[in-house]
Amino acid sequence: MTNSTGASESQPAAPVRRSREEQRAATRGRLLEAAGEVFAERGFYGASVEEITERAGFTRGAFYSNFETKADLFLAVLDAHIERDRQLVTDVLARDPSANAFFELLKQRSAGVRESGETQRWALLWAEFWLHVMRNPELAPKLAERQAGVRAGIAEMVERQCATFGITLPLPAEHLAAVMLAVDDGLRLQESLDPTSVPSDLRARMIMVLFQGLAASSRR
Amino acid sequence: MTNSTGASESQPAAPVRRSREEQRAATRGRLLEAAGEVFAERGFYGASVEEITERAGFTRGAFYSNFETKADLFLAVLDAHIERDRQLVTDVLARDPSANAFFELLKQRSAGVRESGETQRWALLWAEFWLHVMRNPELAPKLAERQAGVRAGIAEMVERQCATFGITLPLPAEHLAAVMLAVDDGLRLQESLDPTSVPSDLRARMIMVLFQGLAASSRR
DNA sequence: GTCTATATAAAGATAGAC
DNA sequence: GTCTATCTTTATATAGAC
Numbered sequence A, B: 001m002t003n004s005t006g007a008s009e010s011q012p013a014a015p016v017r018r019s020r021e022e023q024r025a026a027t028r029g030r031l032l033e034a035a036g037e038v039f040a041e042r043g044f045y046g047a048s049v050e051e052i053t054e055r056a057g058f059t060r061g062a063f064y065s066n067f068e069t070k071a072d073l074f075l076a077v078l079d080a081h082i083e084r085d086r087q088l089v090t091d092v093l094a095r096d097p098s099a100n101a102f103f104e105l106l107k108q109r110s111a112g113v114r115e116s117g118e119t120q121r122w123a124l125l126w127a128e129f130w131l132h133v134m135r136n137p138e139l140a141p142k143l144a145e146r147q148a149g150v151r152a153g154i155a156e157m158v159e160r161q162c163a164t165f166g167i168t169l170p171l172p173a174e175h176l177a178a179v180m181l182a183v184d185d186g187l188r189l190q191e192s193l194d195p196t197s198v199p200s201d202l203r204a205r206m207i208m209v210l211f212q213g214l215a216a217s218s219r220r
Numbered sequence C: 001g002t003c004t005a006t007a008t009a010a011a012g013a014t015a016g017a018c
Numbered sequence D: 001g002t003c004t005a006t007c008t009t010t011a012t013a014t015a016g017a018c
Helices: A015-046 A049-056 A060-064 A070-095 A100-110 A117-135 A137-165 A173-193 A202-218 B015-046 B049-056 B060-064 B070-095 B100-110 B117-135 B137-165 B173-193 B202-218
Strands: none
Touching: A015 A049, A015 A060, A015 A070, A015 A117, A015 B015, A015 B117, A049 A060, A049 A070, A070 A100, A070 A117, A070 A137, A100 A137, A117 A137, A117 B015, A117 B117, A117 B173, A137 A173, A137 B173, A173 A202, A173 B117, A173 B137, A173 B173, A173 B202, A202 B173, A202 B202, B015 B049, B015 B060, B015 B070, B015 B117, B049 B060, B049 B070, B070 B100, B070 B117, B070 B137, B100 B137, B117 B137, B137 B173, B173 B202
16 A cells, blocks of 8 residues: 555556556456356355456465455456446447347347357346345446446437338337347346247347337327 | 155055144245245355254254255255246136236236235245256256246236237247246346336336237238 | 465354253 | 254455565
């Protein structure tokens, strides 16, 4: 904690100092990545600090100089994922004004493309975080904000698509987005237990049925 | 393990023997109930055998004479819930030929009736079981079978309702049931993090939109 | 900043008394 | 069949060397 230099943090620093910060960030990054894997594989309690640090190529000592506790690390992993997702949503929105990529994504998923290992890992992590939040309600806003971001992204896509096809929605796009997100999450839960329970084209067909119903509603 | 009587299990036994079996069943039941609560509150790892047995009014000794390990108890809790749900589905189907109770249930939920403590507990338990199954794939069929039962129950209700209104489904009722179950589960996940994110009448409205779309499809 | 060694605590499981 | 006492393992977290 003793810092002999009085330099402010925002000021560009001497090479030696920047190198140390980079090193620290690199260590943190490796620990965060390893933690994400082990937490997904074993759960919050099942994951031991030792296994995490070993997988990152360190020992426990290195860990405790970068994080306070295991719970601290757990929340840091969550924050990293939230930031990553937030960036991803805004990127897609900026790069795809016609909202085609969104429906392309849905079609791919509907076509039965098996989830990548990373997607599966994130599903496990998300369940861990959700349980953690349910038991620590003061953390709910953090996870809720991420979910709201995803929902808003979908809503924006839906609005663009509706504009393209001249559909007037009989309800706020945010609410429709909530349903579409729910269908995707809910079907994935069922698929995870039995892949044959959800036919590969069900998402695409349901989206179509949904929009047909909406069009029928708006024509009244 | 030494059993001095050679009587078969199905045969009515002497009072003293039946009493012991009842006592054993009662102990098991209390342990199972307490385990369900503690597993929901703290998770599989977070729950200690001591807290479970204490809540049931016993000590660890009583537990280890009824169950092999903590994991054994965990699976027994799951089995009890599966059996309970199976019974519930068949009961509803038998007692409600017109499928009104099912939609009444949906309407109640849509009307913003807050989940009971038991429902919330079951959601937590279900997440715990799901994670456990994801990490022990050989157990997947057990949970998948329960899910298939719920889905089949919904499908049966949908078919009855369609028969009543003369709707010809453009897809198997099981697939529509999967979507309806997905919407319910998915929306509950969103509600659990932020109750304001899902308006209270969204489920009911979506069901209507869905059936309007289906009717439009079937008229072609 | 990272490692080795260690203190401390908690929990799963067992043995034997009653 | 249940309880008390105990064994053993494992994991978090810390202290001090380098």
